[in-house]
Amino acid sequence: MTTGPLVVLIGPMGSGKSTVGALLAERLGAPYRDTDADIVAAQGREIADIFVDEGEPHFRELEREAVRAAVAEHTGVLALGGGAILDASTRASLSGLPVVYLSMDVEEAVKRVGLNTARPLLAVNPRRQWRELMEARRHLYTEVARVVVETDGRTPEEVAQAVLDALELKSA
Secondary structure (H helix, E strand, O other), X not given: OOOOOOEEEEOOOOOOHHHHHHHHHHHHOOOEEEHHHHHHHHHOOOHHHHHXXXXXXXXXXXXXXXXXXXXXXXXXXXXXXXXXXXXXXHHHHOOOOOEEEEEOOHHHHHHHHOOOOOOHHHOOOHHHHHHHHHHHHHHHHHHXXXXXXXXXXXOHHHHHHHHHHHHOOOOO
């Protein structure tokens, strides 16, 4: 029997990892887990507050540990935070797993996130910041992904079905 997550979702903020992940878990009859939610629960505060109070390096350390634990323990659908793939050990831990990169362009991000919410990495000039983040991360997402699923112009249900099809998984 295979151990580890059935599906690991990666991608930028707003790509639908949490929404699609919950739908996939429901369709597969499997548990859902989100490493950002794990961090919030363990720390008792929002990610934006961790960034402000202790900085991004501290948050990335918490994120690395949350991903390590989730990959080792979770057997359902797992969603990672948008920057989790920045860490080399995290990328290594995803090797061989059914990783799906949910991709989108900046215009779709504007529609979904508004780029004016409490996203600590988008505080100043959100469109430019988002583009810069994607330039820095896109190759890392594609490096660790088994498949890429475009989310632009698709409903979460359509994206979930595309993930199931791409990984050749059957609904429960």
